[in-house]
Each structure stands twice: as C-alpha cells, then as structure tokens.
Amino acid sequence: MKFCGACSMPLDNDNVVGLETDKEAFCIHCVNENKEVKSCEEIFEGGVQYFMSLDSAITRNFAEKNVRKNMKQLSYWQDKEYPCLSGEIATDEEFNQILAKLKE
Structure with a gap:
C-alpha cells in the first residue's frame, strides 16, 4: 500500500492520489487545486x-x-x-x- 508523502495517510479508495512524482505520491488532502503540494x-x-x-x-x-x-x-x-x-x-x-x- 502507498502512503501520502506529506501526511502518511494511506492512499486507498478513501484517500486517492492527488499528485504522484517519481519519488512520492500525495493524497488529495495535501494537494491544492493547482496539483501542487500544500x-x-x-x-x-x-x-x-x-x-x-x-x-x-x-x-x-x-x-x-x-x-x-x-x-x-x-x-x-x-x-x-x-x-x-x-x-x-x-x-x-x-x-x-x-x-x-x-x-x-
């Protein structure tokens, strides 16, 4: 299972990926509308x-x-x-x- 690189929330059906880079993925709660990490x-x-x-x-x-x-x-x-x-x-x-x- 993947976890958000900024808050450690599990990236599952409830917390979908809002941004993914080569190194990390971030949940929708940690990414703004411009697809940047808050x-x-x-x-x-x-x-x-x-x-x-x-x-x-x-x-x-x-x-x-x-x-x-x-x-x-x-x-x-x-x-x-x-x-x-x-x-x-x-x-x-x-x-x-x-x-x-x-x-x-």
Whole structure:
C-alpha cells in the first residue's frame, strides 16, 4: 500500500492520489487545486484538526505534538525547516495513543 508523502495517510479508495512524482505520491488532502503540494503550515493545521476531531478529549497541544512527530518522520519534510515543525514532539507512547484512535 502507498502512503501520502506529506501526511502518511494511506492512499486507498478513501484517500486517492492527488499528485504522484517519481519519488512520492500525495493524497488529495495535501494537494491544492493547482496539483501542487500544500504548504507545510496548511498540512500541519489539517493534521491538527483531524487528530482533534477523533476525540473531544484531544487538546490542540497534544495534537500538535503528534502531527510534528508524524511529519518529521516523513522524508518529504526531513530536509526542510518550518516553524510549525519546531517545538515539542510526542513521545512514542503518546503517538501510539493517537494511532489507536485511528483504529476505533
């Protein structure tokens, strides 16, 4: 299975490919109408909002830490410096907590 290079969402029937390059594919949520990958800030905020929508108990701070951890693990973001990716990063335990919410 392929995964989005910018957010790591599975590229399946629900999250179709919005852009594919020689190296990576990106989901429709991470690509704008011009078929360009959205800004880091837009993808970061989308991830935060998505994680917060999973459970009303998820705080913005907790969501941000988890989005940072997720994005910083992806090769697409590793050689780039963005303010939204600076800051506290979730522990493995915290990241596993939020991943468990995805399976509920």
